[in-house]
Amino acid sequence: QVQLQQSGPGLVRPSETLSLTCTVSGASISNDYWSWIRQPPGKGLEWIAYMYYSGSTNYNPSLRSRVTISVDPSNDQLSLKLSSVTAADTAVYYCARLLGTAMMDYFDLWGHGTLVTVSS
């Protein structure tokens, strides 16, 4: 059974960098695309970025300048760094596996979510 276990601080101070890790168990991170998605309280889903283990990445244009996503195949881990955070970055952050073809893709597995609050 494939599981995504998220870890990272739940509180980040304004202007600092948010850092989260997602550990994949039951599968290898080296086979698929992996993504970060967030959801502000009471609002909808927002895609942040996705990455293939080999290094190919794709970012939400609205967040690209502040986001770094990386994969560590040796530990089956996906990481997210979001710099210069503000209160608007307060959200539940999810990691997810992205599967699909050229004409469709879908997030078939999701982490449990990590609520990150930006506050001093």
Added chain:
Amino acid sequence: SFELTQDPAVSVALAQTVRITCQGDSLRTYYASWYQQKPGQAPILVIYGKNKRPSGIPDRFSGSTSGNTASLTITGAQAEDEADYYCHSRDNSGNHVIFGGGTKLTVL
């Protein structure tokens, strides 16, 4: 703003059929996938591709596309189907992932 447009809220009587729609130009090219999210939980995939259901998703959930509109249909809605539903596809360029704004489904 979203390039995929969903009605904010829809209601259905118990055991009746409901259709939740998602509109966007990119749906003429890319299939939508659909996610169910209950309060305090992560989203789960319910429909993807032309009309595919992941293992464990009841067959009362189905998907279709016509022109620029993708639809999620629940035939015989149950109380446990009350949730938020999100569509997902690509933007018009095909380069980026986008989500609809979500539809809150109430089962009466």
